[in-house]
Amino acid sequence: MIKRTFRVDGMTCPNCVMRVESIEDDLPGVKQVSASYQRGRMIVEFDETLVGEAEIFAAVKKAGYTAEAL
Amino acid sequence: MEQYLVAFITGLTTGGLSCMAVQGGLLASSLAYQIEQDMLTAGNKKSKRVTRPKTALPIVLFLLAKLVAYTFLGLLLGLLGSVLTLNATxxxxxxxxxxxxxxxxxxxMFNVHPFFRIFAIEPPKFVTRYIRRTAKTNTDWFTPLFLGALTVLIPCGVTQAMMAVALATGDPLQGAALMFAFVLGTSPVxxxxxxxxxxIGARLEKWFMRFVAVVVLVLGLVSMNSGLNLMGxxxxxxxxxxAAQDAPATAFVPDTTDGTLVLNAENYGYSPSRLNAPAGVPLTLNVVTENTYSCSRAFLIPALGVEVILPETGVVxxxxPAQPAGTVIPFTCSMGMYTGEIVFGD
Structure with missing residues (x-):
């Protein structure tokens, strides 16, 4: 299990945080997502043997935002 | 039973607009979040249709939270007496x-600088996680609920008058019922x-977010100004x-010859808004009300520490005390909406 911080673009209000964090419900291997609208970041705790960064970015994109490595 | 009906009608007629002036900013702020969200969703769908913000639900939630908060306040007022009353400062x-x-x-909202994101209210993580996992519903209701409950901290003058009545009942259930009836009355407005x-704003489409931001900005400045008024x-x-206007060319003529000044507290402010008073002598200010139901009944002179709730009709x-020439003492309603001043001269 590793913890990585990513930059998230497109969050325009605090409600977006909840949408970004909801990827933890849909993506197997992601234990916890902690997003911050104020900092435009998210901290993701995930099992790299089950899920990769590319899949996390794709899930964030599906939620309507853009994630990228710092 | 009659007092609850009176409370409801007071809310419906004067309370709604008066409170809207004071608490409308919080409502606008909570709606702003919903509108931002709707705009974003529409943007993602690349819809060409005009987006009509779904504001009915947040408004209802805001009013519901307000109703619950004030009913609870009424209960506490009836129970605890004046302990919970916030002073003017x-x-x-x-x-x-x-x-x-x-x-x-x-x-x-204008995207002036990322720094201003600190003003956004983010619900605690455990709250959002709990909501998401248990209800699996949209959580856009947190902000209107939170801000609706916050209105309990900024009651308008009419509300304060009603709080005084709730206090006087000395009974938690009566106090709660009274505040419930009053706030329910303010809700339709x-x-x-x-x-x-x-x-109506939705018709402005892409300009709507800026429109909302401008409304929030103006209401914010009004709120700050009310606070400054309240502090004198x-x-x-x-x-x-x-201060920006030139001094009057005419000689100073006091509005009293016998040491008594008369100020009318009317439904839409104080008349006259400027009283000329003789310097160096103690005076009596008679504040007159006649079928006055507005915020102006909660009368304050911040510099003298005066704070009174005037009767609907009567003279207070x-x-x-004696003041040197050139002194200007501002007076205001308890929410800083209606103002005026006493100017002392020779």
């Missing part, structure tokens, strides 16, 4: 803080004004405009 600080919060939020504003600050807008004498 605390209310002023609160109004200024809310004003700063709103102006900051407006600047955030709140709903109609807020809903119609947002629906020379930085308040009426004091600044008065207030002693004014």
């Amino acid at each position: 605390l209310r002023a600080i609160l109004l200024i803080a809310i004003g700063v919060f709103m102006v900051g939020n407006a600047l955030r 709140f709903f109609l004004v807020a809903y119609l504003t947002t629906q 600050s020379p930085l308040a807008f009426p004091s600044l405009t008065a 004498p207030i002693s004014i």
